[in-house]
Amino acid sequence: MRGTSLGITAAMTRVGMAALRATAPGGRERWERTNYAGRTVELYAGPASALAVALGAGRVRPAAGMAVAVAGLCGAYDDLAGDHRRGFRAHLAALRQGEVTSGIVKLFGISVAALVAGALMKERLVDKALAGVVIAGAAHFVNLVDVRPGRAAL
Template sequence: MIVTRESRSFLLSAALTRAGLALLRAKAPGGARRWQRENYAGRSVELYAGPAAALGAAGAVARECPGAGLAVLAAAVCGAYDDVAGDHRRGFRAHLEALRGGEVTSGAVKLFGISAAGLVAGALMKGRPLDKLLAGVVIAGAAHFVNLVDVRPGRAAGAVLALGAPGLLRGGAAGLSAAALGAAAAVLPDDLGERAMLGDTGAHALGAALGAAVVAGNGRAGLLAHAVAVVAAAVRGDRVTALARDLRV
């Protein structure tokens, strides 16, 4: 049986993710209670899926493209900081307003940290200056987009599976797409079953992996189209968040 590069990438990502889940469940740093959160329905779920998916995606992505692997890892670290130290504020506007007042929020750390990581990865993956910039926007924007849709069980992982599958047909993107898909598929059953949640850690990591696959499979026209799409999604999401906040007031 011939094992393709995409198959190896998918299996490595899925195996690392499942191994991470098992390890964290067996011996959770700080105790199991620290890893419990309430989901949208008030049910207690585990946060193990986030770091496990980040480990799986980053490991498999780094095998294909070390620079992209570092971006996935950086996105996960920024997301983890928000999972631990996040506050009530939602939307970039709220965090930027706080930053203007001298307060560095977890949202600001994510915004600038993931953006910087995306730009570095984009610079390593593309040759021309404009392509580097567009690639960075796509990677950071995809990380934000996947986190944006992570509002119900299975939506973030499902979005990665749906949006990443076409990349398997693109030669340059196939390995990176498979890496993102493997991690997403590995956590999907627990996510859908409301036993675990990705949190910002996992959602941002999977999104960055998806963005790296998009970058690898597209030239300038495709990068521009995807950059416009993720920026539009971010603006739309921020407006919806701001409206919801105002209505609560």
């Protein structure tokens, strides 16, 4: 059963990537970056895999599917509309000055979605909070590892 779900999710990701690559909404330059090694990295995999996982997870745990979908949307927004700021401190400094950056949208959007998902998936208050923290922590860990385009995929 799990192997089948994984295979379907992988196939849906490939289809989504192919569709995004073929249409490149907003133009190719919007969807491509040069990574730390000087190679061109495409940004199609993030939204495509987030959608595929959200659909797959949503069949089993709708709250998990919602959290993945929100994380994918926030990540895509940050990738496509992101500004020059890098790092947690830079985004928090901008927020202290009254500016909402794409990184802050991603930070708070993922955190809120994770806490809501945890609240929907568990019964006891402490379990709800812990589940939300674990979900948000996992998403933010991947974000921290992916400081340079394409690094999280390695």
